[in-house]
Amino acid sequence: MKKYFIKTFGCQANEADSERIARLYQHKGFKPAKTIKEADVVIINTCSVRESAENRVYGLINNLINHQKIILAGCLLRYGVTTLRKKLPQVDDFLRMEDYRFNLPPVRKEEKTALVPIMEGCSHYCSYCVVPYARGREKSRPFKEIVCEVEKLTQQGYQEITLLGQNVNSYGKDLRQKREFNQLLQRLHEIKGIKKISFLTSNPWDLTNDIIQSIKLPKIDKYLHLPVQSGDDKILKKMNRPYTALQYIKLIEKIRREVPEIKVGTDIIVGFPEETQKAFQKTVDLCKKVGFNKAYIAKYSPRPGTAAFKLKDDVPPQEKKRRWRILEELINKRE
Numbered sequence: 001m002k003k004y005f006i007k008t009f010g011c012q013a014n015e016a017d018s019e020r021i022a023r024l025y026q027h028k029g030f031k032p033a034k035t036i037k038e039a040d041v042v043i044i045n046t047c048s049v050r051e052s053a054e055n056r057v058y059g060l061i062n063n064l065i066n067h068q069k070i071i072l073a074g075c076l077l078r079y080g081v082t083t084l085r086k087k088l089p090q091v092d093d094f095l096r097m098e099d100y101r102f103n104l105p106p107v108r109k110e111e112k113t114a115l116v117p118i119m120e121g122c123s124h125y126c127s128y129c130v131v132p133y134a135r136g137r138e139k140s141r142p143f144k145e146i147v148c149e150v151e152k153l154t155q156q157g158y159q160e161i162t163l164l165g166q167n168v169n170s171y172g173k174d175l176r177q178k179r180e181f182n183q184l185l186q187r188l189h190e191i192k193g194i195k196k197i198s199f200l201t202s203n204p205w206d207l208t209n210d211i212i213q214s215i216k217l218p219k220i221d222k223y224l225h226l227p228v229q230s231g232d233d234k235i236l237k238k239m240n241r242p243y244t245a246l247q248y249i250k251l252i253e254k255i256r257r258e259v260p261e262i263k264v265g266t267d268i269i270v271g272f273p274e275e276t277q278k279a280f281q282k283t284v285d286l287c288k289k290v291g292f293n294k295a296y297i298a299k300y301s302p303r304p305g306t307a308a309f310k311l312k313d314d315v316p317p318q319e320k321k322r323r324w325r326i327l328e329e330l331i332n333k334r335e
Contacts, residue, residue, distance in 0.1 A: 004030040005039035010047025013164050014074055016115040017097050018045045019106030046074035048130050051301040061090050071095050075134035102141055114158045118146055119165040127240045127307040131166050140172050143179045147187055154193030163199040169206030182210040189217045201225050204251055205242050212258050227267035231286030232279035235272050245286050252290050265294035268327060271320030272300045273311035280323050287330055295331040299324050
């Protein structure tokens with residue numbers, strides 16, 4: 001029997017996709033390989049958020065054994081199959097997830113926590129972000145379909161779920177029968193057997209009072225991941241983030257008034273075009289004021305096809321690294 005191996009790069013949304021790719025190949029009669037070297041077919045589920053993520057994919061492809069069949073999936077497909085065939089002639093085929101993402105039961109890796117995608121894509125177009133180009137505009141899964149999946153998970157012994165979406169706060173806005181994210185949280189909270197409900201990721205401008213009230217429910221995880229990206233208003237505007245630093249801080253203050261035990265994580269980009277020392281210091285000041293529990297800090301990487309790609313990447317790599325280190329020490333390495 002032929003064997004497959006899936007190598008996943010990037011976020012938990014890609015991890016969830018890989019669980020469904022595994023089911024696809026098992027339907028085809030393949031069995032999972034324990035190591036990449038044992039596999040007849042290697043499926044690479046790619047990330048394109050940063051240049052470094054793309055480079056890791058290219059490096060892996062160049063190191064694979066000649067007789068292995070290589071399938072490329074994921075966000076790298078935003079460049080188009082024609083372009084990728086020229087750039088990566090070693091790749092045998094390409095797998096687009098649009099036809100499989102919500103139509104295949106996953107082969108779950110985790111035994112305790114189940115990843116449950118509730119929507120796909122993003123319709124906001126932050127100037128640095130490839131998601132709308134790689135995953136399309138927002139598309140919500142039907143409300144009843146999600147509830148049914150979670151109910152089945154409890155029958156399989158799962159007690160914890162993580163709801164996934166590029167912006168879960170905007171869930172349901174595109175559905176014919178309008179549903180909102182807080183309604184989904186409340187309905188899933190009613191399911192017996194579920195003890196913990198987490199979700200990723202939220203955008204500040206869609207975090208409504210109703211969602212904040214739903215976070216107070218006992219089963220909802222008291223960790224909120226709320227990307228800020230920058231503490232400077234001019235940079236936020238260039239990023240096409242529709243809030244100011246002060247509005248973000250006031251939102252956090254409101255959340256903590258309502259849910260005092262909440263822990264807050266964030267995403268930050270350092271070295272965005274035209275980010276001066278003064279602008280960066282505003283980000284440092286915001287981080288000190290908010291007191292994040294965790295931060296994913298990225299050095300700005302120009303992404304072809306995005307609006308920010310037209311801007312001059314004018315912060316030197318060493319300066320980006322220095323700024324990254326300051327925030328890493330401030331947030332992630334404090335005692």
